[in-house]
Every structure is written in structure tokens, then in C-alpha cells.
Amino acid sequence: TGTHLLVNDGKIRMRVVEHGEDFAICEVEVGGTISDRKGVNVPEVVLPIAALTEKDRNDLEFACEIGVDWLALSFVQRAADVAEARRLANGRAAVLSKIEKPSAVKAFEDILAVSDGIMIARGDLGVELPVQNVPPIQKRLVHFCRAAAKPVIVATQMLESMIESPVPTRAEVSDVATAIYEGADAVMLSAESAAGNYPIEAVSTMAAVAKEVESDDTYRRVLENSRIFQRRTVAEGIVSAAREIAVSTDIRAICCFTQSGSTALLAARERPLVPILALTPLERTARRLCLSWGISCHVIQGEVDRFKQAVVSAARAARTSGLADDSDQIVLIAGVPFNVPGTTNILRVAPCAERLIYATDPE
Numbered sequence: 001t002g003t004h005l006l007v008n009d010g011k012i013r014m015r016v017v018e019h020g021e022d023f024a025i026c027e028v029e030v031g032g033t034i035s036d037r038k039g040v041n042v043p044e045v046v047l048p049i050a051a052l053t054e055k056d057r058n059d060l061e062f063a064c065e066i067g068v069d070w071l072a073l074s075f076v077q078r079a080a081d082v083a084e085a086r087r088l089a090n091g092r093a094a095v096l097s098k099i100e101k102p103s104a105v106k107a108f109e110d111i112l113a114v115s116d117g118i119m120i121a122r123g124d125l126g127v128e129l130p131v132q133n134v135p136p137i138q139k140r141l142v143h144f145c146r147a148a149a150k151p152v153i154v155a156t157q158m159l160e161s162m163i164e165s166p167v168p169t170r171a172e173v174s175d176v177a178t179a180i181y182e183g184a185d186a187v188m189l190s191a192e193s194a195a196g197n198y199p200i201e202a203v204s205t206m207a208a209v210a211k212e213v214e215s216d217d218t219y220r221r222v223l224e225n226s227r228i229f230q231r232r233t234v235a236e237g238i239v240s241a242a243r244e245i246a247v248s249t250d251i252r253a254i255c256c257f258t259q260s261g262s263t264a265l266l267a268a269r270e271r272p273l274v275p276i277l278a279l280t281p282l283e284r285t286a287r288r289l290c291l292s293w294g295i296s297c298h299v300i301q302g303e304v305d306r307f308k309q310a311v312v313s314a315a316r317a318a319r320t321s322g323l324a325d326d327s328d329q330i331v332l333i334a335g336v337p338f339n340v341p342g343t344t345n346i347l348r349v350a351p352c353a354e355r356l357i358y359a360t361d362p363e
Contacts, residue, residue, distance in 0.1 A: 006041040008034050010127035043128035046103045051081030057088060064092040069287045072096045072119060077103045079110040086114065094288050096153070100124035105137055108144065117291065118145050119188070123156035142182045147229040149262070149269040151292045154179035155188035159205060163196035168205055176206055180213045181222055183271070185293045223271040235335075235344035236266055242331045242347055243270040251349070252324035253277050255314035257304070257334040259341040261285045266344075267333065268293045275323050277330075279314060281339070296321060305338045307346075308357065315352040326353040 005014045014026035073085050076097045085095050094116035126134045145152035158176050159168045179187050192202040213219050242254050255277045256264045264278035276295045286297035298317040304310050314332045318324040332350050335343030
């Protein structure tokens with residue numbers, strides 16, 4: 001009793017005055033018309049329900065069977081909700097937790113630890129929390145995700161007016177730009193592209209804003225000043241060193257050999273000034289990495305199990321991708337023994353000319 005229910009995206013507000021096992025009697029505090037198939041938000045309560053229904057479990061299995069790369073889990077309340085989805089996916093798809101409830105914000109660090117990525121779904125978050133709380137929460141969550149080297153998407157109502165209009169408001173453009181300046185890996189459209197009248201214009205506008213922000217000197221300074229996370233492992237130290245080498249010398253790309261994608265994600269966390277090229281034998285790893293900041297992917301054909309072979313493969317991939325030519329140098333990050341996840345322990349500044357590699361590199 002006394003709990004508030006919000007209906008129709010928070011436009012209607014009711015207070016529970018009496019309830020039983022299968023009913024609730026409410027007093028309407030802010031009225032209005034309820035349109036079809038609208039949800040009910042209960043912002044003040046952690047609901048004692050499972051994150052996945054039986055239909056959700058069936059849908060998840062179907063999605064994994066057809067090769068979906070990412071699964072977005074809605075209305076996460078606690079880390080255990082994510083753990084169930086991960087258990088069912090069993091490595092076949094990565095799990096993205098949507099943060100849209102106050103309980104998820106409170107338990108965010110635990111949720112982040114068991115998630116492969118995060119979506120800040122500001123629509124429901126802004127219904128269940130005071131709207132003025134959402135911007136600082138967004139900034140804080142983006143920072144946590146970057147420190148954890150996990151991709152984060154900022155979503156919902158980014159270009160809302162473009163559902164009906166071919167041009168955005170200036171405030172919406174600033175909202176998209178702010179998310180990018182804060183360090184988000186991706187920004188996402190919802191109704192604008194799914195049900196709006198101007199989906200192509202909305203996507204084009206968002207892409208244009210992203211390109212303009214990323215070409216701004218202020219953006220580079222913001223990213224540099226935000227590199228305040230701690231580095232505790234050999235792999236973290238190596239990718240940080242690779243970034244510093246790329247800053248101080250004429251390096252064209254940072255090339256990472258990766259099985260699981262973790263090395264490339266650590267490199268993306270550093271926000272280097274040069275492209276990151278992830279080389280992996282696994283197509284599913286390459287596709288999942290496309291969500292993350294600054295990473296291009298190259299699927300290696302055949303097994304790479306010798307150091308010189310790795311250097312040659314990285315140089316060829318950099319040239320084929322148009323990131324470098326024979327006269328350039330790259331930074332190579334890899335691990336020995338090869339093809340074993342979690343063994344990043346080598347950094348090599350290498351020429352792209354194969355004759356120089358064969359002349360100088362050990363087998």
C-alpha cells in the first residue's frame with residue numbers, strides 16, 4: 001500500500017490503496033488516456049519475478065540457434081537475472097544488460113561483472129527515476145563500463161522528434177553528441193528507425209553527429225583526460241604501452257591477436273589515436289567486437305602458431321584493410337602460446353614490409 005504505479009510511459013500516475021494476491025485498487029493522481037499494450041512501471045519495488053519468462057527462454061534458444069551475436073536482456077534487476085541468461089546462452093551469444101530500473105542502477109557493478117555489455121535504456125529509467133537523475137547516472141555508468149573494458153550503448157529518445165520530422169531538434173543533436181563525448185561505444189535509435197516516418201534521415205543524422213564529434217580536438221582531449229582507470233594485469237599494461245607508442249611514433253594501427261576479444265576490448269578502452277585491428281580465427285568474436293569503439297576486425301584463415309607468422313599476418317591484414325602500406329609500421333599485441341585465451345604477453349613494433357619481417361624477426 002502506498003506504492004506508485006506508472007502507466008503509459010509515466011504519463012499516468014496511480015497510488016495503490018489496497019491490494020491482494022491478484023488485484024490492486026489504485027487512486028489516480030495524474031490521469032489520462034491509456035493506449036493499447038502499454039506497460040506498467042513499479043519504480044519503488046524490486047519485483048519478485050524472474051527476468052526470463054518461458055517464452056523468453058524459448059526465444060533465447062531460437063536466437064542462439066540462428067546465430068544471433070548479442071542478446072539484450074530487458075528489465076534486469078539483479079546480477080542473478082543476467083546469470084540465468086548467460087547459462088542458457090552458454091557462450092553462443094553475448095549478453096547485453098539493459099539498465100532501466102532503479103534497482104539495476106543500485107546493483108550496477110554486480111550486473112556489469114556478469115554482463116558482456118550494457119545498454120543504458122533511458123526511456124524507462126527516466127520514468128522510474130526523476131528525469132534530472134538520468135544524465136549523471138548515464139555519465140557514471142559509461143565510465144564504469146569503460147573501466148571494465150565492456151561496450152556500452154546509450155539509447156532511447158535520442159532523436160525522438162524525427163519520428164515525425166525530417167530534422168532533429170538542436171537539443172537532440174546535443175544529446176547524441178554528449179553521449180559520444182562521454183565515451184559511449186555506440187548510440188542507438190529505437191522508434192525513430194523502427195516505426196518513424198524518416199528512418200534514413202534519422203540514421204544519417206546520428207552518423208553525421210558522431211563523425212563531427214570524433215573529428216573534434218576537444219573529443220580527443222576529453223578521452224585522454226578520462227584515462228584514469230587502474231591497470232593491474234600484464235595484458236592491461238601491454239595495451240596501455242601500445243597506445244603510448246602509437247601516440248609518440250609514426251604507427252598506423254594497433255593489431256591485436258585475440259580469441260575471446262578481450263585483448264581488443266582492452267585496447268579500445270585506451271582510446272588510441274590510431275585504428276585498432278583485431279585479428280581472430282573466430283567469426284563470432286569478430287562480429288561481437290564490431291559493437292565496440294574503434295575496432296575493425298579481420299578473420300584469420302588458417303592457424304597462426306609461430307611468432308613470425310603472426311607478424312606477417314598482422315602486416316598483411318593492415319595493408320589489406322587500407323590502414324597501412326609497405327613503408328609504415330604497426331604495433332602488434334599477441335600472446336604466447338598462441339590460440340590460448342588470456343595469454344597476452346607480447347608487444348612488437350613491426351614493419352609492414354614482409355621482406356623486413358623475414359629478415360629480422362625470429363621464428
